[in-house]
Amino acid sequence: MNETEPRILVGVDGSPGSRAALRWALRYAELCDGRVIALIACAIPALIDVALMLEDDVAANAKRELEKAVEETRALLGTRRPVERRVVRDHAARALLEEARAQDVDLLVVGHRGHGGFVEAMLGSVSQHCVHHAPCPVVVVRRSA
Structure with a gap:
C-alpha cells in the first residue's frame, strides 16, 4: 500500500446495515485500488449491561465481531483485498469522525x-x-x- 491510494473508512458493528457498508467499501476499493480501514466502536454498555460485562469483554467481543464481519464479507465477495481493522473504545459517531x-x-x-x-x-x-x-x-x- 502507498500514500496515493484512496483511504476508505467503513463503520462496522455486525448489523446488516454495516455489513452492506463493508461490502460497498470493498467493492469500491477494488475499483479504485483503495485502502480499506474497518472500524468498530465499543463503548461501555448502558445500564444493566455494565454490571454484567467488563470493559475488556466489550472490546474482545467487538474485535471478534469485526473479524467475523470482515472475513465473511471478503469470502462472500471473493476478494483478497486487505482490510485494516481498528477497535476503538468510544461511541460510534465520535470514533468514526476522529478516525476520519x-x-x-x-x-x-x-x-x-x-x-x-x-x-x-x-x-x-x-x-x-x-x-x-x-x-x-x-x-x-x-x-x-
Whole structure:
C-alpha cells in the first residue's frame, strides 16, 4: 500500500446495515485500488449491561465481531483485498469522525441502520451525524447493497 491510494473508512458493528457498508467499501476499493480501514466502536454498555460485562469483554467481543464481519464479507465477495481493522473504545459517531480526521481518509462509508434502537433515537443516528460532521465525503449504504 502507498500514500496515493484512496483511504476508505467503513463503520462496522455486525448489523446488516454495516455489513452492506463493508461490502460497498470493498467493492469500491477494488475499483479504485483503495485502502480499506474497518472500524468498530465499543463503548461501555448502558445500564444493566455494565454490571454484567467488563470493559475488556466489550472490546474482545467487538474485535471478534469485526473479524467475523470482515472475513465473511471478503469470502462472500471473493476478494483478497486487505482490510485494516481498528477497535476503538468510544461511541460510534465520535470514533468514526476522529478516525476520519486522524487518517485523512478520502471517503467514509456507513450503513443506514445499525444496532441503534432506543439509544439511536435518543442520541441521533450515527450515519446522520457523520453526514453532517465528517471531514470528507460520506456514503450511506442501505442494507440491500
